[in-house]
Amino acid sequence: MNEVAAGACGEKWAAMRTGATQPDGAQADGALLAGSPLDGSLASGPDSGRKRAAVEASGGKALLASLAPLLTEWLPRQRWFAGKGRPIGGFTLVSAAELLPCTGGGSTVGLLHLLVRVHQPESATDDAQPAGAAAAGDGASAVSGAADDGGAMADGRAADGATGTAGATGATGATGATGATGAKPSSATRTGQPPESSDCYQLLLGVLPPVPNRTTSRGPVMEVTAVLPPRLAHALVGRPASGPLRGLVLYEALADPRLATLLLERLRMPGTFGPLRFLREPGATIASGLAPRPLATEQSNSSVVYGDAYILKVFRRIAPGINPDLEVALALARAGCRRVPAPTAWFETTTTPGAPSGTQHGGRPTATGHGAGSAMGDGARSTEHGAGSATGHGARSAKEHGAWSATGHGAGSATGGGTAGSLPVARETLTLGLLQPYLADSTDGWQYALDHLTGAAGFARVTDFTEAAHALGQATAEVHLALARSLPTTALRRPQIERLTTAMSRRLDVVAGAVPALRPYRGALRAAFADLASLGATGRCWPAQRVHGDLHLGQVLRSARDGRWTLIDFEGEPASPLAERRRPQPVVRDVAGMLRSFDYAAAVATRSGRNGRSHPAGRAEDEAARLREWARSARAAYCAGYAATSGYDPRNDPELLRAYETDKAVYEVLYEARHRPDWLPVPLSAIQRLAGPHARSTT
């Protein structure tokens, strides 16, 4: 099995395959496996393409083929997997790196870092646009120079409608394998194939070595007896039946304190490791020896808390470009805003434009196109960041973005055979993880609100929450003011408002196409967008700026000590393309998000009942009225707090607010359908109300 070695990367995988435990009990050769972790030089250099090609032909392909059945079964069960309800058609290996050697010869656990593109048949939901952001495009362009066609595609899809196969490059990986964007439905249909889309996910897998369980005259024999200890049983991914990791046990690495600790160590001592770069904010220090614990909470990514001092968020669905969670938090922290936990450290990788086709398993072969587009394929406007490393992401860096956006990732692959370097496609940073101070004495707003609503000890009075909501409005306004000072601002005039409302309507159509329960309300909901469009047509103009983008009660932390609110998670709507999330938008977008969240909390409390018990029939109505009143007073207090700090009361913009609330509820229908189907009735109950005859008057 050594014959595949061509370049260090290939050798590595060949060695792994040689050394991997054989099912027949043949002895693994530990010496072959004891090499140091993959060398950063593999990620670049003159012959990296040759190495990549070799690996694609060998280890990467075999690895992916062996992981495919496991991932097909395991991924849909993950909270963070955004493709629930659609079959998985295939995978592309975007990058692979051993943070710890993963072969079976040693006695210690391995750690495998993967970026894997998951191909799924297209559903109507894949066309869903984040309406608010799309509309601000013109304004954003005025600042950043980015072109705006009002039609950015969802993550993972090429922008060019003529693209027959998706553009493909990869994050520079230790395997050098590349990822492929999914083909657009229209083009795929043209090729006679069912349309598909794809998303790139970050996986961190622990690799458990086999244990010696037999001794012969030649020494101990490794057999496939590796079993996860009971404390990690829930983290099992599976056991590959073939390939370089054949017979080893793979599991979710973040569940294992040893492996979670290793990640923190990498962040403590910044540097390049294979395709990964670990960076630290200048001046920040990170203590060692902090015990990790995975966070068990409702979230779209995966987080680990270290010794109650730090929290590391490992992003799951990876899009090209700096993640706004890092970008915005850095900008705010560097501008002196104390309402966000200042980023301490982060890790990232870089896409490689023009790399050869990816290592693909399953799905259609055409999905690994040869275009010069990005493997991460965030649509035509996803290359905004240029080659800037995360260290260069200063508070004003957004003003410099946009230079490459007009080239469009999809464009290079229009022929299905764009050549590397033939287009000025920038290398892009992909933010993979973010370490921030952990606010141990805090409760997130969602829990805090539910405690009030369900009458948990000390939280019984409905009125208690209004004070907190007022303070939350003030905190939101403070952050908005700081964002307006630090990052680009613009104005939304008639054309942008038209685009905004068109995008909102389009998102409504797409989500209704995917979630039948939404369909009966479509016409009535559209009225909210039409009212805003009419106002825009009269010449009304709204300021736009960088905002949080997905503000809700789960994104705010309240200190138990002094009631102070902190805002977290500036990632924006995870289901929306990154380029759109980074656009200036009206602050009302965030306000609407929070107002929807008060409604969500009341609806969830209604569903679960006080203290988790259902109500006697006679009291159910009283209780529903109490919860409605809770949401109404929280809403009023929040807006009043916002006005007190900023001088702008969002309630004075009822059309804008209603349009954004409606759009948010539509987004929530899609989000819940994709991530938490059980929760779908929550946004649907709001949809009913927003579509009802009183909707205009209740804003």
Ligand SMILES: Nc1ncnc2c1ncn2[C@@H]1O[C@H](COP(=O)(O)OP(=O)(O)O)[C@@H](O)[C@H]1O
């Ligand atoms: N700095 C922090 N301090 C304390 N808790 C935090 C911090 N950051 C996040 N959390 C907790 O983790 C949860 C998920 O974090 P979030 O950034 O929203 O993740 P995701 O983007 O995956 O949804 C939050 O609701 C909060 O409970």
Ligand SMILES: O=P(O)(O)O[C@H]1O[C@H](CO)[C@@H](O[C@H]2O[C@H](CO)[C@@H](O)[C@H](O)[C@H]2O)[C@H](O)[C@H]1O
């Ligand atoms: O926190 P994320 O950035 O991952 O946001 C996504 O997931 C949220 C749920 O975790 C989702 O928020 C919805 O549910 C919340 C309660 O769990 C509620 O507070 C929000 O108001 C509601 O929108 C969010 O929409 C989604 O983007």
